[in-house]
Amino acid sequence: MVCILAVDDIPDNLFLLQSDLEDEGYEVLTAEGGEEALSIVRTELPDLVVLDINMPGLSGLEVCEKMKVDEAVKNIPVILLSANAHDDDIAHGLDYGAHDYVVKPYQLEVLMARVRSALRLKQTQDELVIAYARLKEVNESLQTLATIDPLTSLANRRYFLERVAVEIERASRYKSEVSLLMIDIDYFKSTNDHFGHLCGDKVLESVSKSFSDVVRSVDLVGRIGGEEFAVCCPKISVDEVALLAERIRNSVEELSIEYEGNFISVTVSIGATEMAAQDNEASDLFRRADAALYKAKEQGRNRVVKMTAQTIN
Numbered sequence: 091m092v093c094i095l096a097v098d099d100i101p102d103n104l105f106l107l108q109s110d111l112e113d114e115g116y117e118v119l120t121a122e123g124g125e126e127a128l129s130i131v132r133t134e135l136p137d138l139v140v141l142d143i144n145m146p147g148l149s150g151l152e153v154c155e156k157m158k159v160d161e162a163v164k165n166i167p168v169i170l171l172s173a174n175a176h177d178d179d180i181a182h183g184l185d186y187g188a189h190d191y192v193v194k195p196y197q198l199e200v201l202m203a204r205v206r207s208a209l210r211l212k213q214t215q216d217e218l219v220i221a222y223a224r225l226k227e228v229n230e231s232l233q234t235l236a237t238i239d240p241l242t243s244l245a246n247r248r249y250f251l252e253r254v255a256v257e258i259e260r261a262s263r264y265k266s267e268v269s270l271l272m273i274d275i276d277y278f279k280s281t282n283d284h285f286g287h288l289c290g291d292k293v294l295e296s297v298s299k300s301f302s303d304v305v306r307s308v309d310l311v312g313r314i315g316g317e318e319f320a321v322c323c324p325k326i327s328v329d330e331v332a333l334l335a336e337r338i339r340n341s342v343e344e345l346s347i348e349y350e351g352n353f354i355s356v357t358v359s360i361g362a363t364e365m366a367a368q369d370n371e372a373s374d375l376f377r378r379a380d381a382a383l384y385k386a387k388e389q390g391r392n393r394v395v396k397m398t399a400q401t402i403n
């Protein structure tokens with residue numbers, strides 16, 4: 091139900107105003123002074139305030155002024171009531187952000203038309219607030235969609251490459267280390283062909299989860315392609331990252347992935363490298379990790395091969 095706060099220091103006026111508004115079907119709260127009005131506004135958050143300007147103590151104008159600088163209540167519209175159409179306070183009130191004014195004694199039709207107009211404004215504003223909140227939610231989920239691989243919840247290729255570029259930039263600025271792993275699931279295609287794509291998805295999910303369980307919280311795991319993953323590891327050398335890779339390899343080897351009564355085992359091949367002084371960009375690092383991964387495949391899969399800028403040739 092729409093709730094209106096009626097404010098007037100003269101009890102007879104207030105009673106009349108209250109009855110007229112109630113006759114129109116509104117729920118009406120009342121206040122006989124500015125202080126009381128302000129406190130009801132803040133606790134009850136009415137949809138509209140019909141506010142007498144001339145009151146002892148805190149005047150209607152001051153109430154309006156205080157409301158309009160208070161973030162929590164500034165969108166509640168105010169209709170000012172004045173005994174004098176030439177009242178300078180009307181202009182001031184409108185300047186302070188009052189929605190409208192009505193001269194007393196008011197004509198019922200005019201007051202109600204203005205009340206309806208103010209309530210329409212309030213409703214539009216409320217709808218905008220809700221629409222804005224929804225928009226913000228949609229934006230956040232779009233942001234997630236843009237950065238996260240939906241199947242594995244790992245960073246997607248684009249976001250991973252972006253983050254690696256940032257890490258490389260940071261590492262060269264602070265002269266610290268950054269290492270990279272490229273990981274490929276061995277014989278994934280034949281698992282897919284044999285058990286079907288849904289099983290393939292299950293394998294990708296389980297393997298991804300074991301990556302996330304093994305890496306450090308500062309490492310970023312990304313899904314780079316179909317069955318190809320990469321891990322960016324700041325502040326560790328190739329030797330340290332090769333140990334991490336070995337733990338990853340081992341944890342995947344120990345997985346027993348249940349799919350429709352079958353227990354499937356998979357292995358991964360991993361190429362490891364670290365950033366070298368002569369690397370100019372992320373692609374240098376990826377090329378070397380790829381070469382190491384290729385070597386791991388060549389040497390029989392299910393293994394880790396490390397390569398540095400010195401050992402590549």
Ligand SMILES: [Mg+2]
Binds near residue numbers: 098099100145
């Ligand atoms: Mg008065």
